[in-house]
Amino acid sequence: MEFVPDNVDVDELERRKALYGPLAEAVRELVDATIRSEVDDEVIREVHAEVAAATSKLRARQIDGAFGMRLTAAGESIAWGNAGVGLRNAIAPPLVIESDDSGRHWTDVTLGAAYEGPPGMVHGGICALVLDHLLGVTASADARRYTGTLTLRYLRATPLGPLRAEARVVGVDGRKATVRGTLSDSAGVTVEAEGIFISRR
Incomplete structure (x- = not known):
């Protein structure tokens, strides 16, 4: 796995979280609204044009390929394109993984x-997807595993x-x-x- 250096400090990382997190959440809301909307045809056409215009603005400057895995100056990984937990990925639920001292890991997700x-x-x-990601995080508590x-x-x-998803290592x-x-x-279950x-x- 290739890690791309992105030597941002803590303040810059928090700034980016505050910027991109709400954007991804708004797109999640848009996806949900698109699926469930029953508005008139004309409204659909208007929204289509607005979404196309917004997409064009975002595409004015973008990276080549996928987001990948980046590292902060402190060595923290940034996987914001990840389909399970990506902060910038509106497909991701996103999962927030928690753990306790017993080695149990879990996530509550809607x-x-x-x-x-x-x-x-x-x-x-x-x-x-949910279980693969959670089990992978659980397996990687002491060493990165795939x-x-x-x-x-x-x-x-x-x-x-x-x-709720829960996981635990049962053998190494x-x-x-x-x-x-x-x-x-x-x-x-x-x-x-x-x-x-x-x-x-």
Whole structure:
């Protein structure tokens, strides 16, 4: 994995968060509104033109390719294009990962209309995205590891709305860590996951 130097200090990092975070959230709201809107045809055409104009403004100056992984002057990683947690990525829910001293990691996330698969339910691939990211973070608590295998067991459909994902390392063998996790709604577990995550040599 290539890390691009972006030697910003803490103040500049916070400035960029305050600038780009609300923009991505506004685009998330736009996506949700686009899916659920029932306004008149003329309003749709007006909004289409406004969105196209806004997109043109943002494209006036942009990087080549994807955002990638950058590092601050203090060595903190900036993965703002990441599909799971990217601050600048309106596709990302985004996930906020928390942990405790026991090694348990979790995230509470609300998945709305943009993440639908079957009617009223979360797309199975989005469930996999949430669990893959959480299990990967959990596996990388002591050393950066990457997904080797990910096995999912869908116990029942996952409804759109508030959800919790939890994970824990259950074994380490050399470069490999085995992690188990779950995705749950208020009624209990909907998806079980087990992954093997491998560190680079």
